[in-house]
Structures are given as structure tokens and as C-alpha cells.
Amino acid sequence: MTDLTLITTSTSLEGYRIVKQLGLVRGITVRSRSVIGNIAGGFMMIFGGKSSIYTELCEKAREEALQLMIQHGKEMGCNAIINMRYDANEVLSGLTEVLAYGTAVVVEKVN
Numbered sequence: 001m002t003d004l005t006l007i008t009t010s011t012s013l014e015g016y017r018i019v020k021q022l023g024l025v026r027g028i029t030v031r032s033r034s035v036i037g038n039i040a041g042g043f044m045m046i047f048g049g050k051s052s053i054y055t056e057l058c059e060k061a062r063e064e065a066l067q068l069m070i071q072h073g074k075e076m077g078c079n080a081i082i083n084m085r086y087d088a089n090e091v092l093s094g095l096t097e098v099l100a101y102g103t104a105v106v107v108e109k110v111n
Helices: 035-047 052-076
Strands: 016-032 080-092 095-109
Touching (some): 016 052, 052 080, 052 095
């Protein structure tokens, strides 16, 4: 049962029983803004409003980190990840690290 489909920020999955904990899984990506993105983002800051350029960059980075975490979990043989979290840190100005992490587990459906 290695088809990972369940991810939760909770420490348990309702309707499932954890039969084995496999340990920490993580996915990490480091993203930078392009010069054009910085210019366009600068204009958005001047005029105010939602910065769709930065929102898209953040969303892509989180999705990439999530997919890498899922891949790591599959390699460990889990079918669920519990207590999933995101973390982000600026490594350098304009260079951001995004980390997705959680606990890999094997679960079975409770009847």
C-alpha cells in the first residue's frame, strides 16, 4: 500500500488507524525572483493591491516543496503524511527556501 493519497495537518486521520510511523519526510525548494519579477513587484508595492507575481511565485514554491515531500514519503513506503507543515526562510535577499515536512505513516481504514 504505497499509493500516497492522504495528507493532513492534524496528528491523526479520522476513519484511519496508524499502523506504523516511518519518520520525518520533507521536500525543500529554493526560489529566486527574476529581475523582471522584481521590477513588476516593485510597481505593485508602489500602487498597492494584491501582488499576483509574488503570490504565483509563493504558490509554485509551496507546490514544488509539497510534491517533493510526497515523493520522499512514497520512497519510504508511506500511504499518508500527518502533521504536515510549511516553513519558509529568506536565504539571501530575493532567495527564499520553502520547506514542506511532516510525519510519514502507514494507515489502514477503520471499519
